[in-house]
Every structure is written in structure tokens, then in C-alpha cells.
Amino acid sequence: MITFSSQDVVKHYAGVVALARGNLEARSNEVVALIGANGSGKSTLCKIITGVVAPDEGQLLLNDQSVSFAAPHEALRVGISAVYQELSLVPTMSVSENIFLNHEPLSYNIVVNRRAIRQKTQSLIDLFAGTVRPSLTPDTLISSLPPDEQQIVEIIKAISQDPKIMILDEATSSLDNRQVTRLFELIKQWKSQEKAIIFISHRMGEIFRIADRVTVLRNGRTVDDHKTDDVTEKQLVNLMVERDAIEFQPASSLDSRISELGQKPVVLRVVDLQTDILKKVSFELHQGELLGIGGLQGQGQTHVLKALFGAIPSDGNITYNEQALISKHPTHAMRMGVAFVPGDRAREGLLFRTSIFENLLLPSWSRYGAFLKIGLARKDANKSAESLRVVMDGIDMPVSSLSGGNAQKIVIGKWLQRKPSLLLLNDPTKGVDVGAKGEFYELLSVLQKSGTSIIFYSSDDEELIGLCDRVLVMYDGRIRRELAGTDLSLVNLIAASLDTSGEDWA
Amino acid sequence: MMHSLQARYHRVVGNKTFVFPLVLFLLVVVVNLYLQNNMLAPRVLNANLRSFTPLIFLAVGQTLVIIGGSIDLSLGTIMSLVAAVMVTRFTDDASTSQFLLIVLLGIGVGLIAGALNGLLVAYIRLPSFITTYAISYIYAGIALWILPRPGGTVPILIARAYRALIPYGIPIGVFLVLILLLLWSFLRSTRFGTFLYAIGGYIRAAYTSGVPVERHRLVTHMIAGAIAAFAALFFVLNTGSSDARIGQQLTLDSIVATVIGGTPLSGGIGGVAGSILGVLILGFIRNIVSFANVNSWFQPVVDASIILVALATPGFVNLIRQQFVKKY
Numbered sequence A: 001m002i003t004f005s006s007q008d009v010v011k012h013y014a015g016v017v018a019l020a021r022g023n024l025e026a027r028s029n030e031v032v033a034l035i036g037a038n039g040s041g042k043s044t045l046c047k048i049i050t051g052v053v054a055p056d057e058g059q060l061l062l063n064d065q066s067v068s069f070a071a072p073h074e075a076l077r078v079g080i081s082a083v084y085q086e087l088s089l090v091p092t093m094s095v096s097e098n099i100f101l102n103h104e105p106l107s108y109n110i111v112v113n114r115r116a117i118r119q120k121t122q123s124l125i126d127l128f129a130g131t132v133r134p135s136l137t138p139d140t141l142i143s144s145l146p147p148d149e150q151q152i153v154e155i156i157k158a159i160s161q162d163p164k165i166m167i168l169d170e171a172t173s174s175l176d177n178r179q180v181t182r183l184f185e186l187i188k189q190w191k192s193q194e195k196a197i198i199f200i201s202h203r204m205g206e207i208f209r210i211a212d213r214v215t216v217l218r219n220g221r222t223v224d225d226h227k228t229d230d231v232t233e234k235q236l237v238n239l240m241v242e243r244d245a246i247e248f249q250p251a252s253s254l255d256s257r258i259s260e261l262g263q264k265p266v267v268l269r270v271v272d273l274q275t276d277i278l279k280k281v282s283f284e285l286h287q288g289e290l291l292g293i294g295g296l297q298g299q300g301q302t303h304v305l306k307a308l309f310g311a312i313p314s315d316g317n318i319t320y321n322e323q324a325l326i327s328k329h330p331t332h333a334m335r336m337g338v339a340f341v342p343g344d345r346a347r348e349g350l351l352f353r354t355s356i357f358e359n360l361l362l363p364s365w366s367r368y369g370a371f372l373k374i375g376l377a378r379k380d381a382n383k384s385a386e387s388l389r390v391v392m393d394g395i396d397m398p399v400s401s402l403s404g405g406n407a408q409k410i411v412i413g414k415w416l417q418r419k420p421s422l423l424l425l426n427d428p429t430k431g432v433d434v435g436a437k438g439e440f441y442e443l444l445s446v447l448q449k450s451g452t453s454i455i456f457y458s459s460d461d462e463e464l465i466g467l468c469d470r471v472l473v474m475y476d477g478r479i480r481r482e483l484a485g486t487d488l489s490l491v492n493l494i495a496a497s498l499d500t501s502g503e504d505w506a
Numbered sequence B: 001m002m003h004s005l006q007a008r009y010h011r012v013v014g015n016k017t018f019v020f021p022l023v024l025f026l027l028v029v030v031v032n033l034y035l036q037n038n039m040l041a042p043r044v045l046n047a048n049l050r051s052f053t054p055l056i057f058l059a060v061g062q063t064l065v066i067i068g069g070s071i072d073l074s075l076g077t078i079m080s081l082v083a084a085v086m087v088t089r090f091t092d093d094a095s096t097s098q099f100l101l102i103v104l105l106g107i108g109v110g111l112i113a114g115a116l117n118g119l120l121v122a123y124i125r126l127p128s129f130i131t132t133y134a135i136s137y138i139y140a141g142i143a144l145w146i147l148p149r150p151g152g153t154v155p156i157l158i159a160r161a162y163r164a165l166i167p168y169g170i171p172i173g174v175f176l177v178l179i180l181l182l183l184w185s186f187l188r189s190t191r192f193g194t195f196l197y198a199i200g201g202y203i204r205a206a207y208t209s210g211v212p213v214e215r216h217r218l219v220t221h222m223i224a225g226a227i228a229a230f231a232a233l234f235f236v237l238n239t240g241s242s243d244a245r246i247g248q249q250l251t252l253d254s255i256v257a258t259v260i261g262g263t264p265l266s267g268g269i270g271g272v273a274g275s276i277l278g279v280l281i282l283g284f285i286r287n288i289v290s291f292a293n294v295n296s297w298f299q300p301v302v303d304a305s306i307i308l309v310a311l312a313t314p315g316f317v318n319l320i321r322q323q324f325v326k327k328y
Helices: A042-049 A072-077 A095-099 A114-128 A147-159 A177-192 A204-210 A233-240 A251-263 A301-309 A330-335 A345-349 A356-368 A374-387 A404-416 A434-449 A461-467 A490-497 B002-014 B019-035 B042-067 B075-089 B096-123 B128-146 B156-164 B172-188 B191-201 B203-208 B213-239 B248-260 B272-291 B299-327
Strands: A003-013 A016-027 A030-035 A057-062 A065-067 A080-083 A165-169 A196-200 A213-218 A221-227 A266-274 A281-286 A290-294 A315-320 A338-341 A422-426 A453-457 A470-475 A478-484
Touching: A003 A042, A016 A030, A016 A042, A016 A196, A016 A213, A030 A042, A030 A177, A030 A204, A042 A080, A042 A165, A042 A196, A072 A080, A080 A147, A095 A114, A095 A147, A095 B191, A114 A147, A114 A177, A147 A165, A147 A177, A177 A196, A177 A204, A196 A204, A204 A233, A213 A233, A266 A301, A281 A453, A281 A478, A290 A301, A290 A461, A290 A490, A301 A330, A301 A338, A301 A422, A301 A453, A330 A338, A338 A404, A356 A374, A356 A404, A374 A404, A404 A434, A434 A453, A434 A461, A461 A490, A470 A490, A478 A490, B019 B272, B019 B299, B042 B075, B042 B172, B042 B191, B042 B213, B042 B248, B042 B272, B075 B096, B075 B128, B075 B213, B075 B248, B096 B128, B096 B213, B128 B248, B156 B213, B172 B191, B172 B272, B191 B203, B191 B213, B203 B213, B248 B272, B248 B299, B272 B299
Parallel strands: A016 A221, A030 A196, A030 A213, A080 A165, A165 A196, A290 A453, A290 A470, A338 A422, A422 A453
Antiparallel strands: A003 A016, A003 A057, A057 A065, A213 A221, A266 A281, A266 A315, A470 A478
16 A cells, blocks of 8 residues: 655746645545646656655655655656656657666666567557557667657656556546547556555546546645545546636527538638548648648548648649649748648647747748848747737746746747638647636637638547537548538537547447 | 558658768769879778778767757767777787787676766766767866876777788678677667657657667767777777867767768657668768868868758758649
């Protein structure tokens, strides 16, 4: 039996309070969920528990004894391991080397036993058998894996240490339904092996599926701690954000909107779009339409967006505003008014060390003349940061000082500067908290009203149902089904995602 | 499909980064043979290899540091310093035990210099590029203070034995390279080797995985310093004396050899075998230029142009391959 708790932990970053009073308790045979809006201090609390950062005040108790960690390996030594939100894998190394990094089995006490590493890795991968592609082997390089499999490798890496306390920080954000289901089966096993699990997720449904207890953080303070059975989703959301839950558009107005849209001109016509993943994808997009793309992750949704943007080579006919959109290169697509908001904001969307100001204006400097009109540029940047309601210390702060949700606003904001007529969104709300999502939805509807056409890929099914006029459900590189009007329901979406084969998905 | 292809490409080429230098090496050897017919005669080969050996050691040390995500621009001056220490302590008729003692002293100096670099880079967290560049002037200055004029001496018998040593008709340089490769493959298979690649690949991931990043970086720089001391030893044994400025230009050569050998400056990938090939390629290119009767004033230009082409070729190949992939 083990109990671990953080007591009144405080952490400041350069004057900003990241954590004001972080209290959390984890026990053997129990899954405790830690929830809170972005910037509420979940990740900071995690990093303190795992020894990545040191707390300014407060203490950590392991079985009622005070402990402190100067570095991650000290936390590992007492049996705490974590699946981190920002991936902690070395991209240039193989899956097996990453999993056993720092606890490699040795022969003769010195030489790394590669065969043992490979075998053990294979048996760990087999835990997720059936939900990962066969290309995931112990020798695969991390950099060649898609995000969901990288996340699975992270999970495997954490469990390979046989920890007493395991932290899963947004560990499901890249996983599809089947992978999540498998993970939850595994978590139940681990729980029965006397492990204590700390589970962090934005997906409310998952918390009710897996957690025994919920601890709520708000603005760096632990505000509540409940048995999961004693609370409702709505109560938790209210605890997290100090305002009412976000409102989805009422479904009744959908049909009238659809017919309205039918009269609007078609701006984008895609015929037989093909890449190495996509197989003859065809669809149309009306002006001012918000078209959703859904389905299990990795079925080609991102490829559709990237092909339209010219970021990957493709075949087929694309006409945009009656002009052939031969997307050879993103600059060409940009010139025609197409903007692409990438999903992996850390890698593709932002320069983290550069200021918010420069990030916002990066795609649109050409508008400010050869000798840059900095004053005007700053004014525009301030205006757009304000309209996006970015929480910041000023536009000269680096993007790295922002919380995840606010950083995502910058990614979108920088493309809005160019006033695009077609916006391609690649899973923009992944890992974004409920409050920021609400603001993001408002932003989308404002854009839509001003005539911007939007294609919106999301891994959040409910979001697609709530927001979109039409949803294309993709499976294996094809559009499996188009859902609109009364057909557009969660049941239909999930059924189509699974190719209506009646697979057991939950 | 795409991913598996990519994975296969990485497995075949990514783990064997020395494929390109190997091709280049064979090319250079063929051209060199054409210009210098007796190149493969044991005596000539031995002389050539002996003159390459110091740079081979430096390049191996540099490669370690670069794979670990750092760089050491003072490596050549560490070699100068150690060489200066050695040739001023050696006597013409030193006994073997005296000789070994002074060699140990030299290695100690190399370790200390490497430790100083490592402390500044790993613990004080200064950028290695600037730090080691600045510190190189300190090592160079001390070397000049110890050995103001070119000169010094080495134990004659030992040096003569080293120069003439061709066991089983194979030049001594070949054995030294084999020893280096053996040591490297051992290091690569230890936990230390894995950490080296992890730190160079993504230092934050290594840190959160519990790798003792700081200590490891310190030790890496120390090993590089010790290897530079060996470079100094084989240099003075070959030439019989030293010059306080001898190592300076070798620093950049060691980096060029590393990069030609397939270890990128970004860290986390590559290996020592390629770097050794890189040194041989550099050496033979210089041989070729001097045998091709190029005007000696013009030699550095030709020399540098060939090196530049060698460095740029993988980039060109990549560019062409990408065009190819885009079309099909």
C-alpha cells in the first residue's frame, strides 16, 4: 500500500503564479483524476511530483514521510513515473532504446543487452496489439511514428519502469477510441496491482469512465476533491470555469441553415483527390460553410487538409473560386486565400522563444512595406490579441510564456491576420481546455458569418456534432459517410467512424 | 505505407551513416593511386597514416562531443598544450617508465582541460560553441608560454620504434584505428553510449527520463580532452618535436571530418567510423592536390573546393530524391 500527497505546493515562474495551493492525494488501487482549465496548474503540479521542477513552498509526502526530488531520476527511484503531455521521447532513437532509456537491462553489469530490450519492448507493444499499426516495432525510429503511436510508446515507457505511482498527463489526447479503451483496460489491471494512478484529461467522458476520485484545480488552487460517483459532469465543469458551460448551437436551426447554405455558391470543389493515403476523395464546400471532418485518428483527415494546402503532393482536381488550385506549394495556396492551422502547435505552428507579436505577424509582414511600419504592425497585433482574448503579459512576451490554450489562439490568430477566405483547421482544440474551446467556437461562428469557409478536422466527436453544418466521416483514406441535418448525431458519427462493422468500441 | 517506407529508409541508411563517406573514400583512394603509384607500399602508407593519426584521434573526440549535442572548438589547442607539455618534459634518452609517466601527465592535462570545458558547458550552461572557442585561447596561450619556440624533444628510441613499427606488414596506424573502433563499439553498447545519443537527440527528453545529463556532458568533454592528449602523443612521436600552434587549425579539420563522415552538427546521430573515414578522405584529398602539381599558392583553394563539394553532395542527393518522391 502506498499513499502519496502534495500539500499546499506553490510554484512561481518569473513572477507569475503557476500553482498557488496544489493539493493532491494518490493511493494504491485507485485512479484519481486531476482536472482543471488550461493554465490552472495541472502540468506544473505534475512536474513537481515527478521532480522536473522544484516547488517554492509546500511539501510532498510519501507514506506520510516528507520527500523532495532534485531531479527526475530521484522521483523515478521511489517509483514515480509519468507520461508527459509534451512528449519526452528522443526522436532520433528507436522505440526500444527510448522505452528503456536509463533502465536498460545490462549483461556483465556494463553492456546494454539489446536483445532483451527488444524482446521486452515487443511484449509491451503487444499490450496494445490490434490498436497499433504493424509498422510499430521495437526498432522503429520515434521520428517516423504518427502522434498516437508516439503517445503509446510514452505510456509503455512509463509502465516499463513498473512504477508505484503512475501519472498520465493528457495521455489520451492523441489516441483513438479503441486505443483509449485498451488503455483503460490496462489501467484497471495496473490499479489491481496496487499501483496508484493519477489521470489528467480534458475529456470529461473519460474521467467518468476511469476515475474513482476527482480533484479539481482552478487558477493554481485545488478547489475540490470528490468521489466520481458523487458529482455530475456539469458540476465539475462549473468548478473548473467560473462561468456557465459552453453552449452548442441548437440542433433545431440546423436544417434551415443547411438549406440556406445550399443556396450559397460552391467555393471549393474537390474531385478524386489522391495521395499515398487518400483514395479518391471528392466533396464540395459552400461559401461560409463550416465543414467538419471526423473519424478515427489517422484515417487521412490531416492529409486532405495538407493536400489542399499544397504541403504534400497529390493528384486530382481541386477548383477554388472557379480557379484550379494546383497546390504545388503552400505559398501558392496562401496567395489564393487559403490558410492552414496545424494541429501540432509545438512543432508546426509556433516559434516558442519568439515574441507573441512576431508570431502573430509572421505570415503577413509583406503588408507592412519594405521598411516595416512597426507602429502599425504593433497596433494590429495588439488588436488581434485583444479580439482573441489572449491572456498574456503583453505582446512582447515569448509564446513559451503562454498556456496551451492561449498559444493555440496565437496559431489561429496569425493566419487570421491575412484575412483568409478558406481556413483549414487541423484538430485545433486538441489539449485545449473547456473555456478556451468556448471562445474558439465563438471565433469560428464570427468568421463564418463574415463569409469565411472553414474545413475543420477534429478528433473530438461531440465538438463536430455541435459545431458543424456537415461532417465527412473518413475511414481508411476514403469518405465513408457524409452526415448532415438530422443524420448528424453522435451515434451515426461513431458508427461511420468504425466503418459500421459493429465493432465493440466502448 | 509512407511510414514503413520511411522507417525502412532509416534502418538501411540512417543507422549506416557512413555509406556516403565510404563511397567518397574509395573515389579519393582511386584518384590518389592514379597520381601516386606507390601509395599502397607499406612504407608510404605507414608514413601517410602516421601523419593522419593525430587528426583521427581529434576527430573521434570531436565526434563524441558532437553526437552528445555539444561541440569543442578548443580540442586542437588542447592537443597543442599537451604536446608542449610532453616535448618539454621528455629527454632524448628517457627510459620507458619515464616516458609512460610523462604520457600520463599529458593525459591528465587533457582530462583537466576537457573537465574545464565540461564544467562550463554542462553546469554553468554556457553555449559550447562560444565557450570552447574563447577557452581555446587560454590553452593556446599556456602552450605558447610553455613552448615559446618550435622545438622540444622526444625519447629517440621509442619514437624511432613507433615510426618503423609495421607489425605483420600492416602499418601501426591501422592498429590504432582498430583499437579506436573497438573502444567506440564498446562505449556505444554501454549505458553511457545510449545516454550520449539521447542527450544529443533531445536533451529535455533525456532529462525527464532521469538521465544524469550534467554529469554525462562533463564526462564526454573529459573523454574528448583525453583523446586529444593521445593525438598530441602520436603527433610528437611522429615529428620528434612540437610547435605551440600545431593544433589550432586541426580543430576545424576535426569538425569537417566529422561532418563528411555523416555525423551532423545537430547531434544525436552519427558515429565514429564515418569520422575516421572523413579524416582519411581529407588527408588523401590533400595528397591528391599536392601530387597534381597545383600551384602551391593555389592549393588551399582547390583543397577547400573539394571539401565543400564533398560536404554538399549529401544535400544535393537529398534534394534530387525529394523531387523524385514528389513526382511519384
